[in-house]
Amino acid sequence: MSQxxxxxxxxxxxxVIERGATLLEAAQRAGVEMVASCGGLGVCSTCKVRVIxxxxxxxxxxxxxxxxxxxxxxxxxxACQTEPLEDVRVEIPPESLVAGQSLQVEGREGRVxxxxxxxxxxxxxxxxxxxxxxxxxxxxxxxxxxxxxxxLSAGLRLLGALSQQLRQENWQARLAIRPEGGASALxxxxxxxxxxxxxxxxxxxxxxxxxxxxxxxxxxxxxAGVMNPQISFGEDVVSRIAYANRGEEQRKQLQTRLVExxxxxxxxxxxxxxxxxxxxxxxVAVGNTAMHHLFAGxxxxxxGHAPYTPVVSEPLTFPAAEIGLRVAPGAQVYLPPNIAxxxxxxxxxxxxxxxxxxxxxxxxxLVDIGTNTEISLIHGGRMYACSxxxxxxxxxxxxxxxxxxxxxxxxxxxxxxxxxxxxxxGGQAPVGICGSGILNAVAELxxxxxxxxxxxxxxxxxxVRPANGKAEFVLADSAETAHGREIVVTRKDVNxxxxxxxxIRAGLEILLKExxxxxxxxxxxxxxxxxxxxxxxxxxxxxGMFPPLPLExxxxxxxxxxVGARQMLLSRALRREAAEVAREVTYIELTTRPDxxxxxxxxxxxx
Amino acid sequence: MDExxxxxxxxxxxxxxNGVQEHVRAALESxxxxxxxxxxxxxxxxxxxxxxxxxxxxxxPEMLISARAMKSAMAILKPHLTxxxxxxxxRVAIGTVKGDLHDIGKNLVGLMLEGAGxxxxxxxxxxxxxxxxxxxxxxxxxxxxMSALLTxxxxxxxxxxxxxxxxxxxxxxxxxxxxxxxxxxxxRQIGAxxxxxxxxxxxxxxxxxxx
Numbered sequence: 090m091s092q093x094x095x096x097x098x099x100x101x102x103x104x105v106i107e108r109g110a111t112l113l114e115a116a117q118r119a120g121v122e123m124v125a126s127c128g129g130l131g132v133c134s135t136c137k138v139r140v141i142x143x144x145x146x147x148x149x150x151x152x153x154x155x156x157x158x159x160x161x162x163x164x165x166x167x168a169c170q171t172e173p174l175e176d177v178r179v180e181i182p183p184e185s186l187v188a189g190q191s192l193q194v195e196g197r198e199g200r201v202x203x204x205x206x207x208x209x210x211x212x213x214x215x216x217x218x219x220x221x222x223x224x225x226x227x228x229x230x231x232x233x234x235x236x237x238x239x240x241l242s243a244g245l246r247l248l249g250a251l252s253q254q255l256r257q258e259n260w261q262a263r264l265a266i267r268p269e270g271g272a273s274a275l276x277x278x279x280x281x282x283x284x285x286x287x288x289x290x291x292x293x294x295x296x297x298x299x300x301x302x303x304x305x306x307x308x309x310x311x312x313a314g315v316m317n318p319q320i321s322f323g324e325d326v327v328s329r330i331a332y333a334n335r336g337e338e339q340r341k342q343l344q345t346r347l348v349e350x351x352x353x354x355x356x357x358x359x360x361x362x363x364x365x366x367x368x369x370x371x372x373v374a375v376g377n378t379a380m381h382h383l384f385a386g387x388x389x390x391x392x393g394h395a396p397y398t399p400v401v402s403e404p405l406t407f408p409a410a411e412i413g414l415r416v417a418p419g420a421q422v423y424l425p426p427n428i429a430x431x432x433x434x435x436x437x438x439x440x441x442x443x444x445x446x447x448x449x450x451x452x453x454x455l456v457d458i459g460t461n462t463e464i465s466l467i468h469g470g471r472m473y474a475c476s477x478x479x480x481x482x483x484x485x486x487x488x489x490x491x492x493x494x495x496x497x498x499x500x501x502x503x504x505x506x507x508x509x510x511x512x513x514x515g516g517q518a519p520v521g522i523c524g525s526g527i528l529n530a531v532a533e534l535x536x537x538x539x540x541x542x543x544x545x546x547x548x549x550x551x552x553v554r555p556a557n558g559k560a561e562f563v564l565a566d567s568a569e570t571a572h573g574r575e576i577v578v579t580r581k582d583v584n585x586x587x588x589x590x591x592x593i594r595a596g597l598e599i600l601l602k603e604x605x606x607x608x609x610x611x612x613x614x615x616x617x618x619x620x621x622x623x624x625x626x627x628x629x630x631x632x633g634m635f636p637p638l639p640l641e642x643x644x645x646x647x648x649x650x651x652v653g654a655r656q657m658l659l660s661r662a663l664r665r666e667a668a669e670v671a672r673e674v675t676y677i678e679l680t681t682r683p684d685x686x687x688x689x690x691x692x693x694x695x696x
Numbered sequence: 697m698d699e700x701x702x703x704x705x706x707x708x709x710x711x712x713x714n715g716v717q718e719h720v721r722a723a724l725e726s727x728x729x730x731x732x733x734x735x736x737x738x739x740x741x742x743x744x745x746x747x748x749x750x751x752x753x754x755x756x757p758e759m760l761i762s763a764r765a766m767k768s769a770m771a772i773l774k775p776h777l778t779x780x781x782x783x784x785x786x787r788v789a790i791g792t793v794k795g796d797l798h799d800i801g802k803n804l805v806g807l808m809l810e811g812a813g814x815x816x817x818x819x820x821x822x823x824x825x826x827x828x829x830x831x832x833x834x835x836x837x838x839x840x841x842m843s844a845l846l847t848x849x850x851x852x853x854x855x856x857x858x859x860x861x862x863x864x865x866x867x868x869x870x871x872x873x874x875x876x877x878x879x880x881x882x883x884r885q886i887g888a889x890x891x892x893x894x895x896x897x898x899x900x901x902x903x904x905x906x907x
Binding site for chain 1: 751761794799803821822848851
């Protein structure tokens with residue numbers, strides 16, 4: 090067979106190649122941009138893919154080294170080293186794509202049926218004359234009526250703008266209209282042919298993800314990730330709530346800084362894309378409940394103390410102008426429903442984005458890992474959700490040499506025969522260790538027998554040495570690091586990981602108990618969020634953060650909340666689905682469960 | 697050390713719940729003094745657990761398991777102890793402050809205090825200032841211990857101290873605080889008598905406050 094068809098999923102591209110071409114070449118020819126850091130030499134693992142169907146050449150030595158036996162057994166291969174022997178189907182995980190995670194989830198979804206809240210109506214009117222003395226508005230409404238649309242409802246400013254636009258452009262105009270019951274709400278007045286754009290935002294506690302989308306085609310026009318400016322008022326949302334509790338001025342400050350940063354990014358988008366703010370006619374924002382409330386300017390004090398109830402859990406829509414967002418004058422902001430005080434609209438958005446996994450009859454788990462980890466379990470037509478305090482260990486906080494995921498952060502650790510090899514982000518000399526790094530390190534230390542089931546470092550190992558009476562494992566010698574100091578893993582670091590993974594596992598176990606099923610009934614285990622995308626799954630399984638399921642059942646889907654926000658921007662039907670989903674979910678408050686503490690304690694151990 | 701006492705001590709350190717009950721019963725039957733069992737078996741064992749925790753050998757799960765063994769041993773021993781022997785170290789009212797539901801740390805501190813010979817009145821979580829005041833007044837406590845795990849609920853430590861002052865009982869008790877966001881500086885700021893970073897040092901603090 091000299092001609093081979095390679096089907097790439099979930100992007101959904103198909104390409105025909107000749108025998109002898111690699112999977113990486115196939116992807117490149119299909120226009121799917123894959124990461125290949127070493128340029129296809131097989132000495133890194135960034136072009137990792139999973140062969141779902143069809144025969145391929147057997148793994149070469151570097152693949153075994155880079156991927157490890159378990160991943161190879163699960164079907165993972167390096168695309169640059171693997172040649173298909175017959176027609177194949179290949180899954181490209183999000184981290185192997187240059188363009189980022191969004192493709193992964195969209196691909197799984199297929200297309201979203203475009204049904205945005207705001208549409209463009211192009212007007213070509215006959216100008217007034219001595220025989221036709223109708224007002225501008227009457228003229229417009231007649232044209233709308235002829236198109237089968239209800240009359241315009243508009244604020245004063247927009248009415249004025251409408252009048253001016255019509256006269257400026259020879260009685261032509263493009264109106265951005267939001268059908269609202271018996272009226273056509275005027276969102277913006279634009280010149281003919283102006284593109285209608287929408288803004289979807291995932292307001293993360295640490296990072297804001299903004300997406301500018303073409304509302305008529307659904308295409309992504311621009312995206313940006315910016316640090317949440319509220320961090321200067323508090324690392325985590327609870328400290329921001331504490332700040333807001335100090336007074337009305339402080340609460341407003343948190344909202345203002347956030348909106349300012351968003352407006353700044355919008356201005357950059359507009360400049361880059363040659364748009365003006367008036368063309369951004371609809372906004373969807375998602376975030377955890379505290380971020381949701383801070384953004385909308387709602388009181389947050391109740392979220393800071395038991396029973397942690399939100400002010401609003403229903404879907405919320407309000408004029409963008411009310412919070413000072415610089416978009417089209419009549420644009421509204423839609424916020425999907427929250428589920429509970431600590432499971433918010435972002436989790437609902439992630440559920441929407443991953444809904445194909447949650448199809449009828451399947452049992453699935455959705456886990457979004459962060460300082461708070463939100464989990465949903467879908468089984469037997471019911472949905473259960475909970476929030477676990479995993480803590481900031483996965484962001485590098487509370488870890489001796491911990492740091493955020495940035496260049497120089499150790500993200501992978503290989504231990505063999507007493508030697509340590511570390512891989513850092515960006516390949517530079519190590520500066521510290523990030524969340525995925527410490528998770529991987531603990532897993533490696535467990536496998537090498539350096540840590541026992543209780544998390545104690547064994548004194549006998551060559552790289553374990555005492556410091557101030559407490560044992561430490563030397564990860565990188567002072568000669569190797571960027572700053573000339575050693576980088577170590579301490580018992581306390583291991584404890585922090587035990588607490589974090591114990592909390593997450595305990596949440597999972599309690600939801601499974603609530604649904605009355607064992608872990609192996611879970612068919613799809615979806616891991617979302619920034620940390621979830623980069624974590625090494627085998628490490629997560631090894632330390633017991635996730636139950637021991639076959640690797641193929643796991644799907645790292647990246648920023649599913651961001652994708653969900655974009656999808657809800659393009660589809661009113663999905664907004665309705667979001668409302669239903671939120672209503673259906675049974676929220677479990679872990680702190681009131683008598684079995685929480687014993688379960689948590691048990692989950693802290695390693696096996 | 698007597699073999700039986702050694703066995704009891706070991707069971708506490710290892711968190712052997714069944715073993716400790718067996719050995720305590722056997723020791724009582726053999727005529728050993730309950731106070732000796734308490735001090736040299738149980739309390740000494742818990743002190744070792746605390747030391748192991750501070751060394752980094754033991755972590756939260758081990759402490760909880762040992763404390764559980766201590767508790768069940770105490771249940772058997774109590775009827776045999778005189779009123780001076782029970783809670784001889786002092787009386788503590790402990791709780792997690794209003795608006796906060798986190799209790800693992802607080803429970804651990806309570807268990808460690810019991811393991812050191814204190815009588816502990818556990819008020820639970822989400823405890824209003826008035827409830828702390830009531831406990832202080834009605835139970836003749838020596839120490840009021842408060843836990844908070846959120847920066848938003850920490851403020852209730854301050855309001856509890858104010859409530860104790862208003863009720864005229866602040867001078868009668870020592871106030872100690874703890875919890876992840878709590879610090880030594882915060883304790884000084886709100887006028888608490890002490891702060892401990894973990895359950896083991898909480899015991900040392902409680903002892904020093906009453907000495």
